[in-house]
Amino acid sequence: MHQIAREQRTRWAPVAAMGLAMLVVTVELTLTAVTLPLIGADLGAGPAATTWVVLAYALPTAALAIPAGRWADGADLRRVLLLAVTAVGLTSVLAAAAPTFELLVAARVLQGVAGALVAAVYMPLIRTVVAPSARGRALGYVTTIMPAGTMAGASLGGLVAGAFGWRPVFLIKLPLLVAVLWLTHRTVPPAPGGLPMPGWTPVREALLLGGGVTAVLLALDRVQAAPVTAAVCLAVAVPPAVLWARLPDARPLLAFARGRRSGPLLLALLLACTIQGLTAFLLPYAVGSPELLGLALLFHIGTLAAVSPLAGALADSRGPQTIARLGIAVTLAGLLTLLTLPADPGLLDLAWRLVIIGGGQALFNAPHNAALLAAAPPGQTGAAGGASITVRTLGMTLGPAATALAWTAHGDLRAGVLLLAVLQLAALAAQSTARTRP
Known part of the structure; x- marks a missing residue:
């Protein structure tokens, strides 16, 4: 058992270290996106090719999350986090110094692997250093x-890229990484396990599961532009997924996914995360003005943070699943207000609707993580x-793909909004069926 199980005492400094480490992992996508044209x-890469700078990071982060998490379960979380954060820094330097586009993409793949290691520590560390009554x-x-x-990283990345070019953008997080390393070294308690060498079993799991997840993500990404390619990717995903499911180490995780408590929670997460289709596809096409949408999204992100x-706190006092259900319901209500969005919306028309949706997402995210x-x-x-x-990640990829199909079929915002509303309603139903106790 971890130390917190004996002491029942919360240590907030390691939580801060974990929060900053997760910030580094998530901000990497927005930081890089502003540099793609440069x-x-x-x-010498075209617009379609430059998207691989983002995909090369996102794919391994998602594909290796499960094997990395399983490896972290048997390791010293302090050492894993120190290793992972150091790897993020080193691969960032490699990306900044890449002389060719191909080497840049390779560096981004390595960054994604490091990001998967950081994410693998997230929930185990919270469970280790935070009392159950304070986990929400x-x-x-x-x-x-x-x-x-x-939000701040995207703005800072744009300023740095405009003044100094794209390479320094990969380096501006290094001072933050140093702070995370210092906090981790000073505040995260050591534990048995060390850094075990991965044997053939976890490597085989990473190859099979990683290959299957990557193929599914690529299929979702290409379902509109190249449906035949998407179908081939889905077909390619089946054999490694079947082989992985037959591994002995996969059985506990499959049991978790089928559990009467955990299974509906994972399904609710998949469906709720399709809301990403709103900001990643629907609104950019419906609004048309990047400047207007950018300002409106500040209200959305600000509400999420606030x-x-x-x-x-409500999850700790009222129960995480109750608050998570409330979050989905508020998100659904915010989505339905978009059905009355004017054809030529102003900032106020967008802002108050995005505030409701951002509040709903905030009410869902942390409580749902606490329930899981x-x-x-x-x-x-x-x-x-x-x-x-x-x-x-699958849900966040499915959302834009589904809304793109709805837009193509009907050519307006309402079809996509209604589709997302149906998915959120299904998420609410799944969340409501999850048992409160195991």
């Missing part, structure tokens, strides 16, 4: 740090956390 011009608040604080930092601590953490069997927190990361 990277393409400097390294801890997850709420981490959820606050991530959107606020992502409400998340309250959501965590409570549902994870002892000794499998990392694997369960990895499963949630993979499911979340």
